[in-house]
Amino acid sequence: MGEDQVRDIVKQIVDITDEDWETFKTGSPGVYKFFTQIEQVGKHRIVAEVIESHYCAAGLKKGQKIVIEGGALIPEKSTAPLCMRAIGPLTGFVNTILEKIVDGQDPNDRVFKVAECLDPGLEAGGLGKVKFAVRTEPM
DSSP states (O other): OOOHHHHHHHHHHHHEEEEEEEHHHHOOOHHHHHHHHHHHHHTTEEEEEEEEEESSSSOTTTTOOEEEEEEEGGGGGGOSSOHHHTTTHHHHHHHHHHHHHHOOOOOTTOOOOOOEEEEOOOOGTTSSSEEEEEEEEOO
């Protein structure tokens, strides 16, 4: 995707000024690269599916899903309650997946595929514990 196309997309999404565009394209090369591959990013949906849940106060249950598209959480497509202690740890997984997509690699070919919520669980002074299998699906 060419510079003009990237600028049009960024302008549409965040209404960037011409002055800030110049700063962005040279000062944020990684994010710029992300936008050059936005079509590939848009072909993948990231799904964090609950595979284990014990004493979750937010009500997360096995089989529920948190859905992320283009790096943004999509509440209307998610079936799991949106708990901050659960969402935070997913950020690193989402970033790794997006990096792989932008670099043209298989985003499901990762070493780490299971995320845990931030509640330490009953055994460690907390209460609940939720684990998620994180994967991508085609859109």
